[in-house]
Amino acid sequence: MTENRARTVFLLAHTGRPAAVRSAELVVKGLLRSGLGVRVLEAEARDLPLPEEVELVKEATPQCLDGCELLIVLGGDGTLLRGAEFARASGVPMLGVNLGRVGFLAEAERDDLDKVVDRVVTKAYEVEERMTVDVVVHRNGDIVHTDWALNEAAVQKVSAERMLEVVLEIDGRPVTGFGCDGIVLSTPTGSTAYAFSAGGPVVWPEVEALLMVPISAHALFAKPLVTSPDSVLAVEVLPHIPPGVLWCDGRRTVELPAGARVEVRRGAVPVRLARLHHASFTDRLVAKFALPVSGWRGAPH
Numbered sequence: 001m002t003e004n005r006a007r008t009v010f011l012l013a014h015t016g017r018p019a020a021v022r023s024a025e026l027v028v029k030g031l032l033r034s035g036l037g038v039r040v041l042e043a044e045a046r047d048l049p050l051p052e053e054v055e056l057v058k059e060a061t062p063q064c065l066d067g068c069e070l071l072i073v074l075g076g077d078g079t080l081l082r083g084a085e086f087a088r089a090s091g092v093p094m095l096g097v098n099l100g101r102v103g104f105l106a107e108a109e110r111d112d113l114d115k116v117v118d119r120v121v122t123k124a125y126e127v128e129e130r131m132t133v134d135v136v137v138h139r140n141g142d143i144v145h146t147d148w149a150l151n152e153a154a155v156q157k158v159s160a161e162r163m164l165e166v167v168l169e170i171d172g173r174p175v176t177g178f179g180c181d182g183i184v185l186s187t188p189t190g191s192t193a194y195a196f197s198a199g200g201p202v203v204w205p206e207v208e209a210l211l212m213v214p215i216s217a218h219a220l221f222a223k224p225l226v227t228s229p230d231s232v233l234a235v236e237v238l239p240h241i242p243p244g245v246l247w248c249d250g251r252r253t254v255e256l257p258a259g260a261r262v263e264v265r266r267g268a269v270p271v272r273l274a275r276l277h278h279a280s281f282t283d284r285l286v287a288k289f290a291l292p293v294s295g296w297r298g299a300p301h
């Protein structure tokens, strides 16, 4: 039984994808054969062909990772963001294997499964901390909502035909105001996600910073802003317009009351990602976005 094994790994899979289901079977077999225990969510186990010794847990909470040394994620970025929801508070690192379309946050591709199992068994991986943001929504001086994000907090309009009227603030000082479709408040990790689509810069993961990127602003000055990681960014939604919504990592949403103030600061708890390679972020960017680099000669030696 898993409980008798000295080491346990949690497996999270996008069970809607046949490739993820097949990969889960291979990974589980490989880990069990090497003497490691495997834990899986009960709801996912129904869709996975798993041996009996796999331990099942009901709910995806930080406690369900108690005693686990790693969370292996078989899916795309969405599945990794789902894993981060319970892995962050536990401090357990996540190792993503890309079985989605982009898998920007994943460390390995589907052809690397044997290597992944081997590296997990021999503990041949490093752990990198990714900055998060903590998000607080105020209304009339009261805190009405709190959340966090690995990619971004996005303040967005609700009605397609109306703009959101906002004033932006950094470190307690107003910067500018305009009508727009929304504002993305992003971490460096999120700089290649929604902030990127909104025209923000790509920020290398070792850089600590916060990003404030307007979406379709009706204004002459609506540049993406990059601040210190210790800055406090705020978006004030003007009281007289239709209220907006807040999205965190595209997964958790809450309606913003008119006059809401959304504050974002560096998160108290980072997300821990396991790394197998020392491949540069530049190479990952080129590979994932299929950037044209043919003709590159490099510096002479």
Ligand SMILES: NC(=O)c1ccc[n+]([C@@H]2O[C@H](COP(=O)([O-])OP(=O)(O)OC[C@H]3O[C@@H](n4cnc5c(N)ncnc54)[C@H](O)[C@@H]3O)[C@@H](O)[C@H]2O)c1
Residues within 6 Å of the ligand: 076, 077, 078, 079, 081, 101, 102, 103, 104, 105, 151, 152, 189, 190, 191, 192, 193, 194, 195, 197, 198, 248, 249, 250, 251
């Ligand atoms: N217009 C847009 O670009 C837009 C709109 C809404 C949400 N999003 C992003 O989607 C994320 C949620 O991802 P999902 O997979 O659950 O939703 P999803 O399935 O709708 O995919 C959104 C896309 O963003 C990619 N993505 C997510 N995080 C990334 C990152 N850190 N770097 C590079 N690409 C990344 C995903 O691989 C996917 O291709 C949100 O955090 C937000 O950043 C983007």
Ligand SMILES: Nc1ncnc2c1ncn2[C@@H]1O[C@H](COP(=O)(O)OP(=O)(O)OP(=O)(O)O)[C@@H](O)[C@H]1O
Residues within 6 Å of the ligand: 013, 014, 015, 016, 044, 075, 076, 077, 078, 079, 080, 082, 099, 100, 101, 102, 103, 104
């Ligand atoms: N087991 C599951 N059951 C239901 N939904 C899932 C499951 N695993 C993942 N999802 C959801 O399916 C959506 C898409 O997943 P994911 O992002 O991993 O794949 P993808 O979109 O192909 O990859 P990428 O995001 O890299 O483009 C996400 O919202 C994710 O949370």
